[in-house]
Amino acid sequence: MSNSEYKYDVxxxxxxxxxxxxxxxxxxxxAEKVVLIERDFRPGGILEQCVHTGFGLKYFGEELSGPExxxxxxxxxxxxxxxxxxxxxxxxxxxxxxxxxxxxxxxxVQIKAGAIVLSMGCRERTRAQIVIPGSRPAGIYTAGxxxxxxxxxxxxxxxxxxxxxxxxxxxxxxxxxxxxxAKVKAVVEVMPYLAGLTRxxxxxxxxxxxxxxxxxTVVNIEGKRRVNRVTVAKVDEGRQPxxxxxxxxxxxxxxxxxxxxxxxxxxxxxxxxxDPVTKGPLVDQNMMTRTPGIFACGNVVHVNDLVDNVxxxxxxxxxxxxxxxxxxxxxxxxxxxxxxxxxxxxMVPRFIEAGGVERETKMYFRVTEPAKNVTIEAKxxxxxxxxxxxxxxxxxxxxxxxxxxxxxxxxxxGDIVVNVIKDEEAR
Amino acid sequence: MKNEADIVIVxxxxxxxxxxxxxxxxxxxxxxxxxxxxxxxxxxxCNSATLCxxxxxxxxxxxxxxxxASNRAYEEICKKLDVSYKRTGMIYVAHNEEELVRxxxxxxxxxxxxxxxxETLSKEKVHELEPSINPDIVGGxxxxxxxxxxxxxxxLAFVENAMDNGVTLMxxxxxxxxxxxxxxxxxVSVSTDKGDIKCKFVIxxxxxxxxxxxxxxxxCDYYNYPRTGQFYVLDKNLPYAPKxxxxxxxxxxxRGRLLTPSIEGNLLVGPxxxxxxxxxxxxxxxxxxxxxxKDCRKMIPAISPMDSVTQFCGVRPAIYxxxxxxxxxxxxxxxxxxxxxxxxxxxxxxxxxxxxxEILDDEGLEMIEKKNWISERKAIRRFAKMTEExxxxxxxxxxxxxxxxxxxxxxxxxxxxxxxxxxxxARSVDAIKRRLRAGMGxxxxxxxxxxxxxxxxxELNVSPEEICKNEKGSEMLARENRx
Numbered sequence: 001m002s003n004s005e006y007k008y009d010v011x012x013x014x015x016x017x018x019x020x021x022x023x024x025x026x027x028x029x030x031a032e033k034v035v036l037i038e039r040d041f042r043p044g045g046i047l048e049q050c051v052h053t054g055f056g057l058k059y060f061g062e063e064l065s066g067p068e069x070x071x072x073x074x075x076x077x078x079x080x081x082x083x084x085x086x087x088x089x090x091x092x093x094x095x096x097x098x099x100x101x102x103x104x105x106x107x108x109v110q111i112k113a114g115a116i117v118l119s120m121g122c123r124e125r126t127r128a129q130i131v132i133p134g135s136r137p138a139g140i141y142t143a144g145x146x147x148x149x150x151x152x153x154x155x156x157x158x159x160x161x162x163x164x165x166x167x168x169x170x171x172x173x174x175x176x177x178x179x180x181x182a183k184v185k186a187v188v189e190v191m192p193y194l195a196g197l198t199r200x201x202x203x204x205x206x207x208x209x210x211x212x213x214x215x216x217t218v219v220n221i222e223g224k225r226r227v228n229r230v231t232v233a234k235v236d237e238g239r240q241p242x243x244x245x246x247x248x249x250x251x252x253x254x255x256x257x258x259x260x261x262x263x264x265x266x267x268x269x270x271x272x273x274x275d276p277v278t279k280g281p282l283v284d285q286n287m288m289t290r291t292p293g294i295f296a297c298g299n300v301v302h303v304n305d306l307v308d309n310v311x312x313x314x315x316x317x318x319x320x321x322x323x324x325x326x327x328x329x330x331x332x333x334x335x336x337x338x339x340x341x342x343x344x345x346x347m348v349p350r351f352i353e354a355g356g357v358e359r360e361t362k363m364y365f366r367v368t369e370p371a372k373n374v375t376i377e378a379k380x381x382x383x384x385x386x387x388x389x390x391x392x393x394x395x396x397x398x399x400x401x402x403x404x405x406x407x408x409x410x411x412x413x414g415d416i417v418v419n420v421i422k423d424e425e426a427r
Numbered sequence: 428m429k430n431e432a433d434i435v436i437v438x439x440x441x442x443x444x445x446x447x448x449x450x451x452x453x454x455x456x457x458x459x460x461x462x463x464x465x466x467x468x469x470x471x472x473c474n475s476a477t478l479c480x481x482x483x484x485x486x487x488x489x490x491x492x493x494x495x496a497s498n499r500a501y502e503e504i505c506k507k508l509d510v511s512y513k514r515t516g517m518i519y520v521a522h523n524e525e526e527l528v529r530x531x532x533x534x535x536x537x538x539x540x541x542x543x544x545x546e547t548l549s550k551e552k553v554h555e556l557e558p559s560i561n562p563d564i565v566g567g568x569x570x571x572x573x574x575x576x577x578x579x580x581x582x583l584a585f586v587e588n589a590m591d592n593g594v595t596l597m598x599x600x601x602x603x604x605x606x607x608x609x610x611x612x613x614x615v616s617v618s619t620d621k622g623d624i625k626c627k628f629v630i631x632x633x634x635x636x637x638x639x640x641x642x643x644x645x646x647c648d649y650y651n652y653p654r655t656g657q658f659y660v661l662d663k664n665l666p667y668a669p670k671x672x673x674x675x676x677x678x679x680x681x682r683g684r685l686l687t688p689s690i691e692g693n694l695l696v697g698p699x700x701x702x703x704x705x706x707x708x709x710x711x712x713x714x715x716x717x718x719x720x721k722d723c724r725k726m727i728p729a730i731s732p733m734d735s736v737t738q739f740c741g742v743r744p745a746i747y748x749x750x751x752x753x754x755x756x757x758x759x760x761x762x763x764x765x766x767x768x769x770x771x772x773x774x775x776x777x778x779x780x781x782x783x784x785e786i787l788d789d790e791g792l793e794m795i796e797k798k799n800w801i802s803e804r805k806a807i808r809r810f811a812k813m814t815e816e817x818x819x820x821x822x823x824x825x826x827x828x829x830x831x832x833x834x835x836x837x838x839x840x841x842x843x844x845x846x847x848x849x850x851x852x853a854r855s856v857d858a859i860k861r862r863l864r865a866g867m868g869x870x871x872x873x874x875x876x877x878x879x880x881x882x883x884x885x886e887l888n889v890s891p892e893e894i895c896k897n898e899k900g901s902e903m904l905a906r907e908n909r910x
Binding site: 129 | 707708709710711712713716732735736739740815816819820822823827829830831834835837869870871872873874876877880881891892895896897898899900901902903904908909
């Protein structure tokens, strides 16, 4: 066989923010040969098209643009001589032998690794998935596609815009398109609350006078060759359109910002077990999946709202992958499940190996609905492991708790259940 | 522009394309004219992609004879033209005793129409063949000769093979009328929006626009109208996806809702059948999509809209009054031949094409077979279907195959470049999608769309703002950013 074969201690799939942080952490932990496999012509992932600021406030303590944030990591990777296999597409993984099958312009390549980190990110949900009826003309894009056209390929996709969904990319693009001279006529959100961050509503919609319609949805798209109109209707509590509330908005473009889905086709090929709620791999406190030696981090696990959190979480994955490759990753047989309880949609990580926990563990989650004045608690049987109060929680903003390593290592069995309890229920 | 030919074929749908290929066997000068930016017409490129056996068509009709002749020929045709084809068979399911009685009538007709192996199925046998079918059914009927095909590949194959044998294709050319001699009324030319084409024969394969063309020669005793069909396309590898085409008992105007496995492994759910007025309006609506789902769940209850990759709407060229297929020369208008009123055109196209060639012979056209007629054609080799060794080899030959543009369907830049330059080259984003599936996967072009626009613009040497989704007017981009 003429295919090229490579061997590495740690191989990272995807050189976006998650992959870059994981590769650096692996190198820092002593993995000698680390490689980043990236399908694009340059590292940085989606950050390269996020030319707006707002990145790095938590991680670097300063406000950076997407490319600036990425560059700090890319520079370090170059300094540390982490290999970058660019223009290379990982197609599938032999999970048992940890061999990545990829292609690039030189041919088919096989990358055998001591440990693999999955950091492929996520993709946007489409019109078809939310089933908006009507015609199928040009002018319907996901917000991220319009962002790529605008910020990478230097073209604006339309002049009069309606945005479906109040996700962060949608709101960011509302501002971006306005700055490019387009008229953003409405942002339409089916839920009674915002899907993205409040700060984006203020900075991207309110500051530009762009109307936000909560509890509304687009029920029809018209236009033969290019979009020329959408019909919007108010929805009831069951999210069904209310007859008689319809109104039309003339526009040539519909942008969709209706959620992100972790991109796990390659993970599935490796046999990695996925969480049906997040659609990302089930991971433990080391970000290891249920397939030994395969780790996952960033939006491929669960969709984050801040890149800063992705970097932090990915460092754990990279560090653990390096240890696994060296054979120094502490294992333990005492597996404890971390389960979403009241008002909690999912938990990451979903498993803790009590006895093998090396650091204070952050557990991330999202709530199922907005709530005011809540208690956040983590319980193992009757024992309370964590307790805090919060004025406001929102599905659009990720929450976390942290529990000390010795506290987790002490656990004998049972589950950890995380609940968010509203005040009136406590009474 | 080429302005003279022996024969002008109007419409590059299934019928026109198959006729073009058939006539390319002979020493004739043939032009195939299509109004859209790509071949495939309206109905042919957008349907359930099944090849009917003719078992349910009217007895002793041209429709039945040409469909079943084509059905028998298709396996061989697809092999020669490098088109994916699969004889899946079709299962009718009956939900009650009354439907069982109707099934017997369908079987009897099927036998008369040449389906010798039509087989009554017990309830148990139905579930053995298709375990996900509703446990409530009472029995079924198997029609073994029903098949599925990669329909766009088939249409491309007809046209490419025709072009390889000297046929000229003119895209984005609208035929506005047929001109006849004022004295004896024989065909002298066709008018198009790009100028006139002198010709001896014109073949009306304009499907939904056939009536307008027929009017221009003064022989039109019918009109065409659109009957739309909406579908869901479901994801690949669903545990409940059937291996056969699964159908209920037919309705008075159509086969009803089908569950059709596709060559690529998706499951098609639909269509509806609604008579419309606007011939190009292919919108979907919630009520219809909901009713399709409801009906299809009676056959396979596990079907879920959550598995939907997309929804679409195609349009059938219906005709009034409904008669047998009108494939004929017209007395009093020498040189005008029509092949219209054809439903399920793909299923019958090769038969229709052979029949039309015979009509031309009858009409006195000198038909001399070419000695060097090329009967075979090769499809673009699909990266997604190659083994790792094949991929390695093809990339070493052309590195562009190592650049994956569509991640959902694993389509490489090499294939896209080939599709732009091969035969009736792809000029639009949809044309690339139909040929290679780039943009047909889970992300629906979110990732590859901007890259496909870039490649099209580069290869066609135009600016990205000129690249369309399909026809002119469907430009993908508004303009460049502010300087």
